[in-house]
Amino acid sequence: MKLTFSPASPFARKVRIAAIELGLIDKIELTPVTIAPGQPNEEYSKIHPLKKLPVLILDNGDTVVDSYVIVEYLDELAGGNKLVPTAGPLKWKIKTDHSLLQGMLDSMLLCRYENITRPEALRWKAWSDDHWNRAWLGMARFETRVEAMQARPLDIAQIALVCVLGYADFRFPDCGWRKAYPKLDAFHERMLQRPSVKVSLPPAA
Numbered sequence: 001m002k003l004t005f006s007p008a009s010p011f012a013r014k015v016r017i018a019a020i021e022l023g024l025i026d027k028i029e030l031t032p033v034t035i036a037p038g039q040p041n042e043e044y045s046k047i048h049p050l051k052k053l054p055v056l057i058l059d060n061g062d063t064v065v066d067s068y069v070i071v072e073y074l075d076e077l078a079g080g081n082k083l084v085p086t087a088g089p090l091k092w093k094i095k096t097d098h099s100l101l102q103g104m105l106d107s108m109l110l111c112r113y114e115n116i117t118r119p120e121a122l123r124w125k126a127w128s129d130d131h132w133n134r135a136w137l138g139m140a141r142f143e144t145r146v147e148a149m150q151a152r153p154l155d156i157a158q159i160a161l162v163c164v165l166g167y168a169d170f171r172f173p174d175c176g177w178r179k180a181y182p183k184l185d186a187f188h189e190r191m192l193q194r195p196s197v198k199v200s201l202p203p204a205a
Contacts, residue, residue: 002057004033004047010105010167011067012054013200017159018071020196022078037117068098071156083156097149097157104138104164107131112171139164143181150187162191170202
């Protein structure tokens with residue numbers, strides 16, 4: 001199998017962490033891809049018409065897209081019910097948490113594009129502030145939930161949360177999330193003790 005990724009992508013990082021935790025990383029060839037707003041990439045568009053990372057390319061040429069779906073696929077490949085519960089109330093709790101975290105990453109990425117990629121004269125501050133506020137309020141929500149999350153075995157929601165916090169450190173180092181959310185800070189520090197989390201840290205900005 002091949003996984004398209006960028007070391008800076010929190011979505012690809014999520015899959016890499018999951019693959020390591022599931023014992024499947026040695027079966028996956030990491031294939032670096034550069035994706036940037038406003039810049040065509042015709043070759044990659046043939047793999048994923050939306051030009052999103054990551055994509056898991058199977059040995060028969062089929063593709064699996066979306067980081068959650070890829071983790072779900074890998075979880076099933078590893079025997080199932082490991083990082084993604086297959087049934088019961090916990091399944092819906094974890095899927096809901098993950099959906100919130102995925103949306104937070106989407107908003108953070110849009111802030112990044114608005115503030116770095118868009119020409120300054122065309123930037124819409126109210127729009128980017130609104131998206132940042134969505135991510136910030138999401139952190140506030142998980143500040144109240146993180147202790148209960150940690151009481152469970154490792155799952156996809158915990159992996160997604162550490163990817164959100166890692167992306168905040170990487171792209172928004174002065175945002176102050178650690179001071180504002182000490183329980184999330186403690187969670188992040190504990191997660192960094194896992195080799196899968198540490199080895200997948202994005203490069204220094």
